[in-house]
Amino acid sequence: MKTVLSTATKTQSFALIFDDFKQITKVGLSVSVVFSSLAGYLLGADQIQLQPLLLLAFGGYFMVGASNTFNQIIEKDLDALMKRTKNRPIPSGRMSVQVAFVIASLFTLCGITALYIVNPKTAMFGAISIFMYTCMYTPLKTISPLAVFVGAFPGAIPFMLGWVAATNDFGIEPGTLFMIQFFWQFPHFWAIGWMLDEDYKKAGFKMLPTGKKDKTTALQIIMYTIWMLVVSVIPVTGITGDLHLSMPSAIVIFLLGLVMLVFAFKLYQVQDNKAARSLMLASVLYITVIQVVYVIDKYLA
CATH class of the missing domain: 1.20.120 (Four Helix Bundle (Hemerythrin (Met), subunit A))
Incomplete structure (x- = not known):
């Protein structure tokens, strides 16, 4: 009986951890970005190749996941003030800033590496996207409505990123x-x-x-x-x-x-x-x- 309860508890704990992981990286948004990138790739490719397609999907996912995680680290105190975000992993105390930073750093490294294997231009735009979202858009949100204008740049990169991945050209x-x-x-x-x-x-x-x-x-x-x-x-x-x-x-x-x-x-x-x-x-x-x-x-x- 104890073994069954222990297994059930571990399963529940894993489910909660996985749910926090999905929240910190915003899986839904990441998937939509991957969809846009793949659409751009299909538009640009003369011949569809599986390897760059998969690398683009993984790289795009990691790129967005990293941006969202860095964003939630920076805004942890502000997220605690809002109804829609106060139960996120960091402000709720379920995840430490250190753990979130490790996730964001690993995602950045994996994402840029995957995109670099596709071609250097794709990796460059991926890196620009992470930088602009994290270092420009995020802090600007409390300063000026121009944050939406600045955020529109990294937000618009995924669709074109696929074309660059397919052609190595901008x-x-x-x-x-x-x-x-x-x-x-x-x-x-x-x-x-x-x-x-x-x-x-x-x-x-x-x-x-x-x-x-x-x-x-x-x-x-x-x-x-x-x-x-x-x-x-x-x-x-x-x-x-x-x-x-x-x-x-x-x-x-x-x-x-x-x-x-x-x-x-x-x-x-x-x-x-x-x-x-x-x-x-x-x-x-x-x-x-x-x-x-x-x-x-x-x-x-």
Whole structure:
């Protein structure tokens, strides 16, 4: 009986430790970044090779996991002030800063190494992403709303990172993929900032462009959504080098963007958390679906 209880206790303890590991590295976000990177790779590759594809997936996962862990180390005291983050592993006391630092350091080393094996340019962009997220975006959140602008740079790297991994080159094609995800960051994160504004203010985070849930913030969301939509369909014109988009796929992407734009206008009209949540969900759907559309378009066309 004691053996059974001991085994059950060990299993439960392992499950709790694993859950903390998932929280500290933000597994869900890491997986979404890997998805974007793989989509970029499939767009850039003339011939799909398993080794660089796997290295890109692992490297991308480690890269994001490292950034998120460093972020939670730096913000441990602020996380303790907010309802949505006070139960994270570090502020709750379930994980020490030392353990988290070891995880972040190992993830950084493994991530950059994996990406370097793919090619040096991919590793360089991966390292830039970790640096900007940890050393620029994270401390800037309590200083200025420009944090979202700065954070949009590392946030936009994954989609283009895949193309660089496939081609070992940076040009107009990965630049276009970067711009798509760059402009997408603003409506997505400002919608989140709108929903969590009260909680963010407890920690002194300045996430909304005006500092308020007002029409000016909503208007900026609309403007960036329009820019995102325009950049997303630009490849149909044929001016983005080897990155192409057929007219049917461009129409699909345009219609998806219009849906997102409708939600942005709805937020402008009603200015409530429900509308912000709808916009946030629409933005997640948009970036996921258009990446699938781009890949399908390439291989069917």
